[in-house]
Amino acid sequence: MTSPLLRVDGLSVVYRIRDRVLHGLDDITLAVNENEILGIVGESGCGKTTLSMSIMRLLPPNAAVTAGRVTFKDRDLTGLSREEMRQLRGSEISMVFQDPLTSLNPTFSIGQQMRFLQRGHLRESRSVQVDRAAAALQRVGIPDARRRLGAYPHEFSGGMRQRVMIAMAVLLEPALVIADEPTSALDVTLQAEILELLDDLRRSRGTSILFVSHDLGVISQICDRVVVMYAGRVVETGSVQSLFACPLHPYTRALLGAVPSRRHRGRPLESIPGRVPSLSELPIGCKFADRCGYVDAVCLPREPDLLQPTTGGDVVRCYAYDPSVSRSASFAELVDASLVC
Amino acid sequence: MSTVDALPEAPTTSASHPGWLGEVVHDIVHRPVMLVGLGVWVAFIIMAIGGQHLAPYAIDAQDIAHRLQGPSHAHLLGTDELGRDLLSRLMVGTRYALAVAIPAVAIALVVGVTVGMLAGFFGGVVDRVVVTLLDSVQAFPAVILALTLLALVGHSLRNETLVISVAFIPSYARVTRALVMAAKNNQWVDAERSLGARPLRIVVVHILPNIAASLFVLMAMDIPSAITISAGLDFLGLGLQPPTPSWGGILSSGFYYVEQSPWPVIWASVFLVIATLGFTLLAEGLRDVIDPRLSR
Numbered sequence: 001m002t003s004p005l006l007r008v009d010g011l012s013v014v015y016r017i018r019d020r021v022l023h024g025l026d027d028i029t030l031a032v033n034e035n036e037i038l039g040i041v042g043e044s045g046c047g048k049t050t051l052s053m054s055i056m057r058l059l060p061p062n063a064a065v066t067a068g069r070v071t072f073k074d075r076d077l078t079g080l081s082r083e084e085m086r087q088l089r090g091s092e093i094s095m096v097f098q099d100p101l102t103s104l105n106p107t108f109s110i111g112q113q114m115r116f117l118q119r120g121h122l123r124e125s126r127s128v129q130v131d132r133a134a135a136a137l138q139r140v141g142i143p144d145a146r147r148r149l150g151a152y153p154h155e156f157s158g159g160m161r162q163r164v165m166i167a168m169a170v171l172l173e174p175a176l177v178i179a180d181e182p183t184s185a186l187d188v189t190l191q192a193e194i195l196e197l198l199d200d201l202r203r204s205r206g207t208s209i210l211f212v213s214h215d216l217g218v219i220s221q222i223c224d225r226v227v228v229m230y231a232g233r234v235v236e237t238g239s240v241q242s243l244f245a246c247p248l249h250p251y252t253r254a255l256l257g258a259v260p261s262r263r264h265r266g267r268p269l270e271s272i273p274g275r276v277p278s279l280s281e282l283p284i285g286c287k288f289a290d291r292c293g294y295v296d297a298v299c300l301p302r303e304p305d306l307l308q309p310t311t312g313g314d315v316v317r318c319y320a321y322d323p324s325v326s327r328s329a330s331f332a333e334l335v336d337a338s339l340v341c
Numbered sequence: 342m343s344t345v346d347a348l349p350e351a352p353t354t355s356a357s358h359p360g361w362l363g364e365v366v367h368d369i370v371h372r373p374v375m376l377v378g379l380g381v382w383v384a385f386i387i388m389a390i391g392g393q394h395l396a397p398y399a400i401d402a403q404d405i406a407h408r409l410q411g412p413s414h415a416h417l418l419g420t421d422e423l424g425r426d427l428l429s430r431l432m433v434g435t436r437y438a439l440a441v442a443i444p445a446v447a448i449a450l451v452v453g454v455t456v457g458m459l460a461g462f463f464g465g466v467v468d469r470v471v472v473t474l475l476d477s478v479q480a481f482p483a484v485i486l487a488l489t490l491l492a493l494v495g496h497s498l499r500n501e502t503l504v505i506s507v508a509f510i511p512s513y514a515r516v517t518r519a520l521v522m523a524a525k526n527n528q529w530v531d532a533e534r535s536l537g538a539r540p541l542r543i544v545v546v547h548i549l550p551n552i553a554a555s556l557f558v559l560m561a562m563d564i565p566s567a568i569t570i571s572a573g574l575d576f577l578g579l580g581l582q583p584p585t586p587s588w589g590g591i592l593s594s595g596f597y598y599v600e601q602s603p604w605p606v607i608w609a610s611v612f613l614v615i616a617t618l619g620f621t622l623l624a625e626g627l628r629d630v631i632d633p634r635l636s637r
Contacts, residue, residue, distance in 0.1 A: 056535055058531065058534055058535060061464070061465065086537050086538075086539060087537065088537070089534070089535055089536060089537035090535070090536035090537030090538075091537060094535060094536055094537075095532065095535035095536070097528050097531065097532055097535075098528075099528055102527055102528040102529060103528045103529050103531075103532040104529050104532070105527075105529045105533070105547050105551070106529075106551065107547075107550040107551050108547075108550075116533075116538070116546070117536050117537070117538075120536075120537050120538055120539070120542075121537060165532065168532075168536060169536070178535075
């Protein structure tokens with residue numbers, strides 16, 4: 001395993017709203033390896049969807065990438081022409097969206113839509129395309145696939161529609177699927193089925209998945225590694241095991257503390273005070289400072305960089321793990337807490 | 342319990358599926374109001390195509406001795422100021438009414454939808470330019486605009502058609518723009534882009550069918566108003582000129598002699614009312630049949 005399948009290096013995205021410039025993403029760095037499921041977790045508005053859209057180069061017109069690059073299979077996606085990028089979407093990278101009820105065009109049968117997709121990328125006979133579509137439906141567990149190709153989206157239930165969306169996303173066997181909250185609109189049983197399906201695809205086809213979710217439970221079930229985002233930044237990255245067992249960043253700790261679990265039995269469920277800062281009034285220093293239980297004077301004037309902690313995990317954006325910063329009492333408390341795991 | 346096993350197998354829907362056309366026919370038959378509209382329109386289209394063969398008299402056959410008469414055996418609807426048979430003239434006039442209204446609305450539809458789709462989908466500068474243009478056109482009342490343009494380009498069947506279509510273009514462009522703007526926010530548009538669809542293809546192949554029902558209904562509703570506008574222009578002497586037996590023209594010359602005989606005015610109005618009412622009924626019925634949200 002030499003270079004990762006997808007690399008995002010120092011990606012920054014701004015939104016222009018009237019005459020204001022809002023920093024949607026700031027210096028995002030992450031990598032998805034082959035045959036890996038990378039989770040992106042964070043609260044609403046932390047830039048998860050902006051990230052997936054900027055990888056696909058499908059940002060709305062008022063958003064622009066100001067720095068950084070996205071490298072896929074050693075090709076810089078930011079440098080591709082529009083047509084090259086279009087060719088890539090669907091065949092090399094594809095997406096599954098949150099709401100399966102609105103992700104399919106209601107006026108065409110799913111078979112037609114699956115053929116449209118293939119015609120945009122390949123020149124093949126109708127029968128080959130129909131065969132491939134039927135096989136894809138079969139693979140995602142839709143019974144009687146060949147006959148169901150003639151059905152319209154409204155004839156499917158929500159879970160089935162998400163299966164159809166996944167079938168469309170993997171139809172041309174892309175190397176990477178970006179799944180943007182694919183299970184958030186589904187109930188728990190369906191959620192488990194869809195997760196199993198995605199995991200299956202990874203196993204059988206070697207498809208890498210960028211799995212975006214706000215649900216830590218779901219992330220822990222399916223992902224190999226996790227990126228925690230806050231206010232358009234990466235605050236912590238690590239393997240699922242290390243991140244869930246000994247989270248480093250105060251935000252990650254707080255998120256995990258807010259998940260009901262046996263560990264907290266009998267104690268009231270914790271919540272994170274305050275709310276995600278609005279993009280228009282981000283603090284100058286650490287973006288989590290005003291909600292952080294371990295905040296110190298050093299956190300306020302300047303934002304910490306991502307650094308490799310000595311205690312485990314991949315990277316974390318917190319002064320408490322910075323050896324060059326003198327340890328205050330609250331930092332020592334945080335580091336000690338993260339060591340006990 | 343084996344009750345479940347004993348249940349007969351559910352019939353499959355594909356076995357006796359009536360199909361889309363079958364459903365539409367079924368819907369039409371069960372809507373008497375729409376049937377009336379349809380009937381009116383079949384009759385008018387027959388008159389438009391074969392009016393001169395079905396009419397009892399030639400449109401220019403004068404009988405000055407029996408001018409401005411009421412309905413009689415010889416002339417079912419009476420005669421005009423030159424003793425010409427009103428029924429024959431109105432029947433043949435149907436052709437001029439439809440020959441202006443239908444192409445005018447069709448042209449407005451094609452131009453308006455194209456402009457509206459571009460503005461709605463691409464937004465930005467394109468949208469602003471289009472909206473400004475539409476605003477300028479719509480600032481004039483349709484009839485006044487048509488009057489002015491006709492005065493400029495001179496009157497003929499073709500010019501009248503074009504002028505009316507210009508007056509109708511903004512409403513199509515606007516409706517299309519709004520519908521496209523709403524439709525492009527659907528997640529399936531994002532989904533299609535993320536799977537590599539070309540933008541133009543998304544608008545034409547994917548969005549257009551989603552908004553076609555609304556446009557079709559708008560078109561059906563506009564044909565009667567195009568008929569009315571064209572009759573108005575003819576009435577004012579700016580459209581088709583005598584001796585062309587247009588409804589507006591018959592109304593106009595009848596109006597001149599209304600004190601001697603009201604019949605030309607009455608019958609011309611009746612034809613206009615039946616035509617507009619018939620098409621409106623048909624259009625409303627079509628809307629209900631086509632729009633799945635209303636029918637089921």
